[in-house]
Each structure stands twice: as structure tokens, then as C-alpha cells.
Amino acid sequence: MASPRIEGAKVAVLATNGFEQSELEQPVAALTAAGATVHVIAPKGPEIQGWEHHDKGRSTAVDLELAKAKAGDYDALMLPGGVINPDALRLEKKAIAFIGEFVKAGKPIGAICHGPWTLIDAGGVEGKTMTSWPSLETDLKNAGAKWVDKEVVVDQGLVTSRKPDDIPAFCKKLIEEIAEGRHAAAA
Template identity: 75%
Template sequence: MSNPPLTGRPPSLIGRKVAVLATDGFEQSELDTPVEALKAAGATVEIVSPKAGEIQGWEHHDKGHVVPVDRGLASADPAGYDALVLPGGVINPDALRIEPEAIAFIKHFVTSGKPIAAICHGPWTLINAGGVEGKQMTSWPSLEMDLRNAGAFWVDRDVVVDQGLVTSRKPADLPAFCAKMIEEFAKGLHS
């Protein structure tokens, strides 16, 4: 399922289906901005959540707006998606990492080699899904020791790519994060 970019044009994600796994407490810009970028590149995007209806975003320490859930986690088949986005926010990934269905969903992408993009606190869930060992990654600085202890090679850069895994530190990194996310999602499966 390779989709090489045309010279001078950003890669196209037409025909690609992307899951954004989130729950209450996601960082607003870290969900909204990647979703907009993916849709602009032609991807079909679904917000997947263990919570039905809608989920509450946050803008740092203040409530943001709600986002409708497209598919409940219980009925979401990870095999039906080409890629996964894990937005940050402190509450969101901390809640997801203790949700067995969420970890199983993420683990499908880890073991199948499908590309994953995780920003800020989003990589927390990858630890529980066994997706960080031996990977070069970045994250919000407070996750550095968690990721190192789980076997990742943590670096402080705006975006890091390692075999289809795209990670970034914070909302200010979103332009670099989105560009690399689209590039890796267009490449498809990684060995």
C-alpha cells in the first residue's frame, strides 16, 4: 500500500483511513491540528474512544471544546485502519493506558507495522502497548524517564521518526509533527 509523493507536492492520503484514539482530557490542538492536516491530505479520519457521544478537550489547564466520537472503541476494528494518531494532554493518555481495549487497539498497530503518530503525553500509551523498546522517540519532557525505562532512546527534538513511529514534544511542534505524520502515513506499512 505504498503511495509515493509527487515531486513538489505533499503526499496524498486519499484512500487511507486513520484512527485518532482519544478520550476526555486530550490537548485540543494536538487532536484538532493533526485531524485537519490529515483531512487536507485526503485521509478519512475517525475519532475512536472508549467513551460514546463526545469527548472533552483541554487547552493546557482550561477546558477546550468537545469533539464528537465517530466510533466507540468496542466496535472499532483496528484492522480497518491504515494508521493511528495518539494526541497528548495529561488526562487523555493516562486514562487510555489503563483501558485494556485501548491498549489492545494500539498494540495492533505496533505489531502490524502500521504507522503511528504520538505527541506530547501520547507516547505513554505506547509503553503499555509494548511499542517503545528500541525506538528513538521524543515526548513531553516529563515522560523522558518513563520512555527510557521502557527501553526507548529519548531525544529532545521537535519531531522524531523511527520506522513509521512519529513523535513530537508539544503543541509548538505541530507543524513538523503533521508534516512527518503525513509523510509516514503515505508510506504505509513499515517492517
């Protein structure tokens, strides 16, 4: 079966310095190839610094600064990992509010590796079955999630994966969820 097309869909990718290179670049490429318009959004521009595991990677252009971004302009959100990136975003009130708007609206959200950390602060994990990098298991459980160790997990539009090796499965499921559209909004 061919992958769904998501022409006309607008996807926000929220990241900052310290994102894991492959976890941003590969999903952006897959979403774009499926027909979506993708914007990299960050607290500050014009670029953010990526990492390849423990080494500095390439910089990525920021399409829109967070202060100017509106969640209502997007159909879905993608949160790449990297240890530094989500740790820094958790301290950005505007980032947490932006993520929270997607949660409340029931819009598809993809979070990989350490990306789910930001969902804790945005109220997006309670009652959800999800996965992540193993070191987040306790944090996610303490926030009310059911954590499982699987390549990709989907729960009402929330797509999560553990690590860069999971990116192909992550991208496939995220595109499927975007094609499905909104799910039941959070209470």
C-alpha cells in the same frame, strides 16, 4: 516539494476526555486536507472533552466507540496528548490492545506530547528513538526507548513530537509515513 496526498487512507485517532485540543484538532485537519478519512475513536461517546492547556476546551464528537473499532480497518493511528487523556487510556485494556495491533502490524503511528505514554503499555517503544513531553523521558527510557529532545522524530513509522508548537512538523512527517505505508512489523 508538495506534501504527499493520502487519499483512501483511513486514520484512527484514539482519545478520551482530557485530550489537548490542538493536538487532536490540528492533526485531524491536516490529515483530512491530505485526503485521509479520519475517525475519532474513544472508549465512550458521543463526545469527549478537550483541554486548552490548563482550561477546559471544546468537546469533540466521537465517530466510533472503541468496543466497535477494529485496528485492521485503519492504515494508521494518531495519539494526541494532554495529561489526562493518555493517563486514562493506559487503564483501558481495550485501548492498549487496539494500539498494540498497530504496533504489531508495523502501521504508522503518530504520538505527540503525553501521547507516547500509551505506547509503553502497548509494547511500542522498546528499541525506538523518540521524543515526547519532557516529563515522559524517564518512563520512555525505562521502557527501552532512546529519548531525544527534538521537534519531531521518526523511527520505522513511529512519529513523535514534544508539544503543540511542534504540530506542523509532526503533521508533515505523519502524512509522509502514512504515504509510505507499513514498516517492518514488530517481532
